[in-house]
Amino acid sequence: MTRVYIALGANLANPEAQLDAACQALASLSDSDVKVSRYYRSRPMGEVVQPDFVNAIACFHTPLSAIDLLNALQKIEHDQGRVRLEHWGPRTLDLDIILYGNEQLSLPRLTVPHIGMTQRSFVLVPLFELAPTLILPCGTPLKRYITPAIQEELSVIEVSTTATSCLAQ
Numbered sequence: 001m002t003r004v005y006i007a008l009g010a011n012l013a014n015p016e017a018q019l020d021a022a023c024q025a026l027a028s029l030s031d032s033d034v035k036v037s038r039y040y041r042s043r044p045m046g047e048v049v050q051p052d053f054v055n056a057i058a059c060f061h062t063p064l065s066a067i068d069l070l071n072a073l074q075k076i077e078h079d080q081g082r083v084r085l086e087h088w089g090p091r092t093l094d095l096d097i098i099l100y101g102n103e104q105l106s107l108p109r110l111t112v113p114h115i116g117m118t119q120r121s122f123v124l125v126p127l128f129e130l131a132p133t134l135i136l137p138c139g140t141p142l143k144r145y146i147t148p149a150i151q152e153e154l155s156v157i158e159v160s161t162t163a164t165s166c167l168a169q
Contacts, residue, residue, distance in 0.1 A: 001031060001061040002101040004069065005130070007114070007123050008036075008056045009094040011044065015054035016157065018080055018093050023058060025076045029069065030060035037126030039157040045120075050090040054157060057098065057126040066100045070110050073097065098123060102137045113137055118145050121153035 006026065010018035019039060027034050037057045044050050062069055073095040081092040098114045105112040113136060117123045124145050127134070134142040 001063055002103075003059065003061050003099075004097060004101070005099040005127060006058045006060075006073065007094070007096040007098050007117075008058060009053045009096075009122065010092055011051045011053040012090050012092045013081060015051075019054055019056055021080060022076060022093055022095060025079070026058050026060060029062050029064060029072050031063065032061045034058050034060040035130055037129045040122060040126055040154040041157055042122040042154050044090075048090070053122065055122040055126065055154075057123065057130055059130050066097065066103065066105055066110060066112060067107070069100070070097060098127065099137070104137050121150045124150055125154050 008019050008022050010022075012018075016039060023034060023036050035058065040055050042053050042055050044053055064072060077091075077093045077095055082094070083091075096114055097110065097112055098117055100112045103112055114123070117127075118136075124142070128142055128146050132143065136142060
């Protein structure tokens with residue numbers, strides 16, 4: 001079993017509901033509880049005009065290989081209406097493998113740790129919420145990347161606990 005951290009993001013078709021449904025789907029990939037950060041609102045990356053994103057990080061143990069996990073995540077995205085039209089464009093759901101155990105992978109379809117994770121507040125802040133003592137595969141403590149400026153880029157979204165039963169409290 002490998003501990004994985006998955007980034008969740010959505011900005012179309014009721015983003016909070018998209019993340020709720022994704023949390024439920026992630027539970028089918030795990031033999032343990034899925035822990036999920038609070039939901040955060042963030043500005044989109046890139047130049048495409050689009051709504052703000054809702055983001056979170058999920059953590060769980062999985063028996064799947066990294067590629068099998070990627071395939072399963074892409075199926076969840078597809079099942080929730082994801083259509084890949086433009087890079088950094090709007091989407092119903094985006095699921096990215098941020099960390100796969102302590103592995104460092106560079107495969108044609110997958111790079112882990114996720115490229116750019118240390119520059120993205122919408123990854124760092126919810127990841128730190130779940131794992132404040134985490135040491136990244138490169139040996140650097142996650143907390144080194146958590147600055148006041150990074151924390152100020154996001155706002156927490158108040159979510160009903162009845163709608164998001166998989167959220168860690």
